[in-house]
Amino acid sequence: MGRRGGARGAWRGAMEAEELRVGFVGAGRMAGGLGRGLLRAGKVPASNIIVSAPSDRNLAEWREWGCRTTHCNLEVLQESTVVFLATKPHVLPTVLQELRPAVTSQHLLISLAAGVTLQKLQRLLPTGTKVLRLMPNLPCVLQVGAAVFSRGTGVGDGDAALLQSLLSPCGMCEEVPEPYINIHTGLSGSGVAYVYLFAEAMAEGAVKMGMPMGLASKIAAQTLLGAAKMLLETGEHPAKLRGDVCTPGGTTIHGLYQLEKGALRATVMNAVQAATERACEMGED
Ligand SMILES: NC(=O)c1ccc[n+]([C@@H]2O[C@H](COP(=O)([O-])OP(=O)(O)OC[C@H]3O[C@@H](n4cnc5c(N)ncnc54)[C@H](OP(=O)(O)O)[C@@H]3O)[C@@H](O)[C@H]2O)c1
Structure with a gap:
């Protein structure tokens, strides 16, 4: 198996030979989503x-x-x-205490625990342990997730590439500086809930105008999916795509005016900020 730092060739060899052995400590929703992705893609x-x-x-x-x-x-x-560490964050210190004596330089540990910093993980593990901090979001379970990760001291490019390859069936996976992980939590981890609220509000608007909830909910979800695909596939700025839908004096500009009047933009920005700050506070607890 791969050795510490820059072991890209060894990891790839191991994967090709189907010798890679993957463990999950914690078997819940997030571990299940990642596991299903690995299996479906035959990783x-x-x-x-x-x-x-x-x-x-x-x-x-x-x-x-x-x-x-x-x-x-x-x-x-x-x-x-x-080894993916996929317990709830408050359980992780006890789990690491248990695992600590058996951790070797051959292991690559990947923590999913929200708010648990690399510094804390490294403090709880033997010196030199290769550890990564990964932050997925729930749609990973349907292979349309948005995950970011940061690497601890001594983790080589080969290890980072291995994680990206393993997670490729689960959606996007980007390496970021560690402070971005809490921002990702505010934007995407919690962000899925903002989108659900928006979908619910859109559907209820349609119900108010006389459409049944089941149909309205389905159309709201498909509208979000289509808009998200347009954003990703065109690579355009959201303001450009929004402008494209606005006929002068038409329906959309009338709807958007109400959203701006209700301070939707500032409210959403404040929501991302509040959730990010809460993620930072939880890391300090
Ligand atoms: N859910 C999300 O949207 C999300 C997003 C980003 C990151 N995360 C992170 O992912 C991690 C897991 O979250 P989750 O939503 O998957 O939680 P979950 O569904 O509650 O799963 C937690 C798992 O940990 C197991 N567990 C509890 N104590 C343990 C111990 N001492 N040793 C080994 N396993 C133990 C549980 O066992 P049982 O099966 O026996 O209950 C369960 O299988 C968390 O750290 C969370 O911060 C979650």
Whole structure:
């Protein structure tokens, strides 16, 4: 398996030989989303994936996929080279205390825990442990996620490339400076909930005008999907695409005027700021 720093060739070799062994400590929603992505894309054979959790609640599904499961976190570490740490943040320090004696320089640990900084992770792990901090969002479970990650000291380009390759079936995955991770939480992790609220409000507007909720909800969701695809595929600034829909004196400019009057723009900016600040506070707790 790959060695510390710049081990791109070794990792790629391992992946081609289907020798890569991937572990998940924590088997919940986010781990499941990433696991499903890896399996659907054939990135790692199911028999090379091992997952731990205290109860069988989530493990049964992994067994159906052909993965190995255990209640012992140490077993995951002993059986894997790449280990996703996918417990809730408040549980992670205890889990790391348990794993610490068995961590070697061969391991690449990837923490998903919101608010837990690389500095804290490195403090809780043996000196020189290769650790990455990954922040996905929930649509990763449907392979349309937006994930960012930052690397700790001693993590080489090969390790970062390996993570990007593993996550490629789950959506976009960009390396960013660590302070951007909390901004990503405010923009995208929490952002999906802003979009749900917006979708709900759009649908309720249609209900107010006489359309049934089921149909209105479906149309609102498809409208968001279409608008998001236009943004991504044209690469245009949102203001340009918005302008394209505005006929002078037409319906859209009348609707947009009401949104601006209700301070939608400033409200959304404040929401991203508030959630980012909360993510920073949670990291300090
Ligand atoms: N959900 C999101 O939108 C989102 C977005 C970005 C990042 N994250 C991060 O992803 C991580 C997981 O979130 P989630 O939503 O997937 O949580 P979740 O669905 O509650 O899953 C947590 C998992 O951790 C397991 N667990 C609890 N204590 C454990 C222990 N001592 N050792 C091993 N496993 C243990 C649970 O076991 P049982 O199966 O027995 O309950 C469960 O499988 C969190 O750190 C969160 O900050 C989540």
